[in-house]
Amino acid sequence: MKPFQHVNASTTDEAASLLHKSRGKAKLIAGGTDLLGILTDDILPAYPRTLVNLKTIPGLDSIKEDSKGLRIGALAKLSDIAGHPVIKDRYPMIARAAGSVAMPQVRNMGTIGGNLCQDNRCWYYRYPNHLGGRLICLRKGGTICYTLTRDNRLDSIFGGPEGCFAVCPSDIATSLVAMGATVTTTRRAVALQDFFTPSPGTILDADEILTEIQVPRPREGSRSAYLKFRLRKSIDFAMVNVACVLTVEGGLCREASIVLGAVAPTPWRAKGAEDVLRGRLVDDAAAEEAGQIALANATPLTMNKYKVAIARVLVKRAILASA
Numbered sequence: 661m662k663p664f665q666h667v668n669a670s671t672t673d674e675a676a677s678l679l680h681k682s683r684g685k686a687k688l689i690a691g692g693t694d695l696l697g698i699l700t701d702d703i704l705p706a707y708p709r710t711l712v713n714l715k716t717i718p719g720l721d722s723i724k725e726d727s728k729g730l731r732i733g734a735l736a737k738l739s740d741i742a743g744h745p746v747i748k749d750r751y752p753m754i755a756r757a758a759g760s761v762a763m764p765q766v767r768n769m770g771t772i773g774g775n776l777c778q779d780n781r782c783w784y785y786r787y788p789n790h791l792g793g794r795l796i797c798l799r800k801g802g803t804i805c806y807t808l809t810r811d812n813r814l815d816s817i818f819g820g821p822e823g824c825f826a827v828c829p830s831d832i833a834t835s836l837v838a839m840g841a842t843v844t845t846t847r848r849a850v851a852l853q854d855f856f857t858p859s860p861g862t863i864l865d866a867d868e869i870l871t872e873i874q875v876p877r878p879r880e881g882s883r884s885a886y887l888k889f890r891l892r893k894s895i896d897f898a899m900v901n902v903a904c905v906l907t908v909e910g911g912l913c914r915e916a917s918i919v920l921g922a923v924a925p926t927p928w929r930a931k932g933a934e935d936v937l938r939g940r941l942v943d944d945a946a947a948e949e950a951g952q953i954a955l956a957n958a959t960p961l962t963m964n965k966y967k968v969a970i971a972r973v974l975v976k977r978a979i980l981a982s983a
């Protein structure tokens with residue numbers, strides 16, 4: 661690692677001001693589970709001179725529920741979210757998604773803010789500098805997206821609107837978008853689904869900080885399921901994950917929210933699948949049809965057609981599990 665200055669911030673205003681004054685030469689650090697790997701491999705063309713530590717800001721890790729729903733501070737640790745009694749009881753899908761991230765060591769350090777703001781995991785983007793020089797791919801300002809001509813088994817099956825085919829790697833994003841979460845930053849409040857962009861990943865400006873995530877109370881009678889497919893079950897990113905929230909009354913589906921992760925540069929809402937379920941009996945045939953519709957517009961690359969089949973089955977299983 662190259663040397664950098666480490667500054668403990670005591671307020672979000674102070675942290676934002678440090679970022680602003682650095683003119684792009686400072687980075688925020690929360691748990692560090694993503695950022696320190698990036699610095700070790702020296703993958704970014706501009707190495708930060710300063711890391712602004714958010715862990716020293718009091719109260720930014722709080723988890724509270726009020727009449728509107730759940731409020732999670734950006735510094736709340738994944739292990740605290742996975743084990744929180746209120747979240748396990750009333751927002752179980754979020755607890756399951758947080759508990760599915762990596763392994764205990766990462767969950768004990770990693771924060772929800774860092775999870776939503778983490779960088780993508782594309783092999784070419786992440787290619788370590790010490791292994792013969794970093795790859796300046798499209799996302800880093802180059803002209804080529806290497807996934808198009810090389811191994812692309814883990815990349816997007818729904819294209820890349822800005823030419824980058826890296827998928828959004830966050831497990832929690834999928835479940836939070838399905839729950840209709842919103843986020844607050846030092847500058848604005850937005851629906852979480854609008855927080856993500858294909859490239860660079862989020863809407864955050866260089867001196868903007870994610871401070872809180874709000875999750876509305878689940879509707880009366882709603883049920884949810886979160887399923888994650890990965891190679892190594894004890895520690896791995898999703899090859900596909902699916903979050904499903906259904907409100908079923910008298911056996912019929914009244915509301916549906918289905919979101920897929922690790923299949924596109926941002927969390928992918930399966931609107932067609934949601935529409936086909938509304939007003940219907942949620943049985944095997946309806947879930948199968950929804951799975952087919954959810955993947956009907958997929959445009960897989962040369963080596964990732966298998967993801968389409970996995971996603972189709974996961975959507976069906978998540979619907980049946982929720983119902």
Ligand SMILES: Cc1cc2nc3c(=O)[nH]c(=O)nc-3n(C[C@H](O)[C@H](O)[C@H](O)COP(=O)(O)OP(=O)(O)OC[C@H]3O[C@@H](n4cnc5c(N)ncnc54)[C@H](O)[C@@H]3O)c2cc1C
Pocket residue numbers: 687688689690691692693694695696697714734735738760761762763766769770771772773774775776777778779829830831832864868869870871895896897898
């Ligand atoms: C071995 C391993 C396995 C992993 N497996 C998974 C997995 O299965 N699923 C998954 O979802 N993730 C996985 N991760 C990725 C990730 O490290 C964690 O999900 C973690 O939540 C990141 O949080 P952090 O607090 O450590 O982030 P940091 O590393 O501190 O920060 C990550 C990025 O977010 C920025 N950032 C942090 N907080 C804020 C904020 N409040 N506002 C604005 N920007 C901010 C930082 O500047 C940095 O760019 C894995 C990581 C490792 C090392």
